[in-house]
Amino acid sequence: MSALTARRPFDSGKLTATLLFLPPALLLFTLFVMMPVVEAAWCTAFQLERLRQPEELDRLRQLPLRVRQPRPSARLPQQHPDLVVSLSIQLPLPLSLALILAEKFRGAVALRMLFFMPYILAEIATGLIFSFVYDGDYGLLAAIFRAFGAQAPHLLASPQTSMLAI
Numbered sequence: 001m002s003a004l005t006a007r008r009p010f011d012s013g014k015l016t017a018t019l020l021f022l023p024p025a026l027l028l029f030t031l032f033v034m035m036p037v038v039e040a041a042w043c044t045a046f047q048l049e050r051l052r053q054p055e056e057l058d059r060l061r062q063l064p065l066r067v068r069q070p071r072p073s074a075r076l077p078q079q080h081p082d083l084v085v086s087l088s089i090q091l092p093l094p095l096s097l098a099l100i101l102a103e104k105f106r107g108a109v110a111l112r113m114l115f116f117m118p119y120i121l122a123e124i125a126t127g128l129i130f131s132f133v134y135d136g137d138y139g140l141l142a143a144i145f146r147a148f149g150a151q152a153p154h155l156l157a158s159p160q161t162s163m164l165a166i
Helices: 012-045 054-062 072-079 081-090 092-102 108-134 140-147 159-165
Strands: none
Touching: 081 092, 092 108, 108 140
């Protein structure tokens, strides 16, 4: 039996979750990833600088229109090899790694764990730091309260105060 026929059909719960979470994710991806990439490529192709001197802008406005609009396709590979090399590495490499991680093979779980460990460890470290800060007996907040002679609150002990602490 092939891998395609062994998969279960897409259920309505997953479809609802996908339709709920996909538009905001695509909007954020477009705003914070795609728009800066397109703007950087545009500025690179036309050699625009954000911080030009005003006198340079005046000289640029006085140039004829055909001089101000160079052909970016003819100039890009010669003058900007770093952009070409960067795009040829930064797009295919992560895509191929994602496709490898999506496959089912022996050791795939260990490989996924290896790749995602830095992200998981950062979240775990943040949680531990905040649990030490908010500890009512030995935490940083308890030490501050004790320095002023007050009883330290146990913020993580009840649902109401733990949401406030978060």
